[in-house]
Amino acid sequence: MRSKNIFAARTFMFGLALLFPVAQPTPTMAQEVADTIRVNTxxxxxxxxxxxxxxxxxxxxxxxxxxxxxxxxxxxxxxxxxxxGEARKPLALVLILDLRDDGAGRFLRRPEVLETIAGELTKLSPEDEVAIMAVNFDEDRSRKMLTDFTRDRNQIAAALKQVPALMVSEDERIRAMINASGKDTPASDDTSDRIRGDRTEADMGAVRSQLELNKPAENPASNQNILAVETYKDPRTGVTIIRTIMKDGTVAARRESKTGKVNVATGEEYSLYAAAREISAIATVHRPNSRAAIVWVTDGIIPIIVEDRNATADLLIRSNVTFNSLTVSMRTLYKFLLPFAKPVGNWIGMSFSGSAKYLAKQSGGEAVQVSRTGDYARGLSKIIGNLTARYSLxxxxxxxxxxxxxxxxxxxxxxxxxxxxxxxxxxxxxxxxxxxxxxxxxxxxxxxxx
Known part of the structure; x- marks a missing residue:
């Protein structure tokens, strides 16, 4: 099951350690907000x-x-x-809730936390817009838009109220599967053989899945779910990054050494790079006259290939999207393992934590730590206040x-x-x-x- 696998994968990765400001058309006056004016400068x-x-x-x-x-x-x-305050652009704020039940989801399932966030968002100026997205909440979907951009504060509150229903604990999921399977029946020799056969087939499926992960990226024409395949070669290290962009917005990435050996590969996920890619396009095409910003709620553990992290920063800079994070308390196990995981990450080309803070620094945003319920309002208020209290040069x-x-x-x-x-x-x-x-x-x- 996905949530269980995610927890196991994250713990295993740590365990290994133990062995664009945008240049716009020239405004006629410094006070104007319009981005498109017919001039040559x-x-x-x-x-x-x-x-x-x-x-x-x-x-x-x-x-x-x-x-x-x-x-x-x-x-x-x-x-x-x-x-x-002089001709401030309206905000186009995308709130991304990482609902991993071993991460920020531990806190985002609480109604009082969601109510605190909703209350702070109601204080935005009437022209400001908010979109809310949930990621990593079940084994079938990596992302869900709870609401598209809206100025309706009631719609924002209603979107946040959907979050607890998205989160099902591992015990609840197992009980639901048992109930759905019906009553137990005695096993005959035939059914025992069939079960053994099913297990063998499942095991082989897992092996095939791993082999598929290490194969070259498919031709987009051969898989109707693939939107595009990006290939990037780092001129400094000779490392090649292959990203398979899926139509649902998720991205699968693979890092190959100069010799073609796969150092690390990720499955299809709505990663930092996937979010930056999608929101950068929205900001450039659909919200060119707004100040676009991301607020990612996370526990700080966001495994990402280093070159993908750098490419994410590049996307944010080019499209003038400011990245911010509300970082909740990390699990004690991860706090203990993190110092050991860092050198392993450096060796295989992965960053396990700190990417949110890095992207905030590169894009001019804020990385705010939160723990108590009231911290979410204070942290969000700080981020929004700092987005609006800016000089334009x-x-x-x-x-x-x-x-x-x-x-x-x-x-x-x-x-x-x-x-x-x-x-x-x-x-x-x-x-x-x-x-x-x-x-x-x-x-x-x-x-x-x-």
């Missing part, structure tokens, strides 16, 4: 959250001269600047700068003296890069860098 926009390093309180009184923007190490003149690309599609590194530095003239210790949260448009996009009326 190309501008790279970025959002920056500036906090007091000691208190964590956002700083809202800074001026353009307090900021420096570096593009691949080159200082860029700031052409556009707005503060918090922009610099203009010259006509000579070609649209190379490459991911450029961005760095924002802030210098602000206090009342005594001493430089304040500040922390800046912002996206770590951007990419220019492709040639096709350049020919469009409103040129963009994403």
């Amino acid at each position: 190309r501008v790279v926009f970025m959002d920056a959250l500036v906090k007091d390093k000691r208190t964590g309180v956002p700083i809202s009184d800074l001026k353009p001269e307090n900021f420096e923007v570096f593009d691949d190490g080159k200082l860029r003149p700031i052409s556009y600047f707005t503060r918090e 922009g610099f203009t690309l010259t006509e000579e700068e070609r649209d190379d599609g490459r991911l450029h590194n961005l760095e924002i530095r802030v210098k602000a003296p206090d009342a005594k003239g001493k430089q304040r210790k500040l922390e800046v949260n912002s996206r770590r890069g951007y990419s220019m448009t492709t040639a096709t996009e350049k020919e469009a009326t409103a040129s963009r860098a994403q």
Whole structure:
């Protein structure tokens, strides 16, 4: 059964250790929110959250001269600047609930926790939208949209109320299977032989499944459930990553060494990469005038191939999606095994934990720890507040700068003296890069860098 297998797999993995700010068309005024204006100038926009390093309180009184923007190490003149509250884009927030019963699902099954989350979401501005997704909740489905984007706070609350019904404990699942099988009947020689035969066939099926996992990715044309197959070769390590994208949004990934040996493979799952891929497309195509953000509720244990984690960060940066996490308490067993699992992960090319925090840092988001029921409201309030309490900066690309599609590194530095003239210790949260448009996009009326 899936939940049991997941728990066993996660425990086994640990046990092994023991042996884009988006560049938009140039606005006519710094206050405008519209993303598409018929002009030729190309501008790279970025959002920056500036906090007091000691208190964590956002700083809202800074001026353009307090900021420096570096593009691949080159200082860029700031052409556009707005503060918090000046033409704020509406939020398009995707709340992803990881319902593994050995992870965050232990807490998300509690009505009081769900009510706390729903109560905090009702405080959003009327123009802000929320979508809610459940993942890893049973053995048959990896994801379910509890509600698509909506501004209806009652619909959001109703979606969250669905969560406990999705979660069935292992004992309950076993009892349901026993009840569904009917009364026991004495076994004859024929039925005993048939049962032994069934077990042999089941064992062979498991072997075949493992062999199938280690075979090259299928041709999309040969499996109608496959949407696409992505192949990426890391130029630094020579490692090849093969991702099979399924039509239901899940992704199966395989990591092969330079010699073609499979280091690690994952089954079809709604992984961090799958979520970033889906939500990045939504943000770019369907919500271009909104500030797209993910809030992933997890226990922090998210096994992922390292190259997939890096590719996830790349997707988030290019599409201007901010990743955030609410991280619940980890099981004591995992806390104990985690220090031993890390070197094993480094050896096979897997990251077992810390990916949520890494993606938040790369995309300019927040990773917040929660434990008590009230922490969910405070954590969510902090994430939402920091999404809205941001400066918007922009610099203009010259006509000579070609649209190379490459991911450029961005760095924002802030210098602000206090009342005594001493430089304040500040922390800046912002996206770590951007990419220019492709040639096709350049020919469009409103040129963009994403």
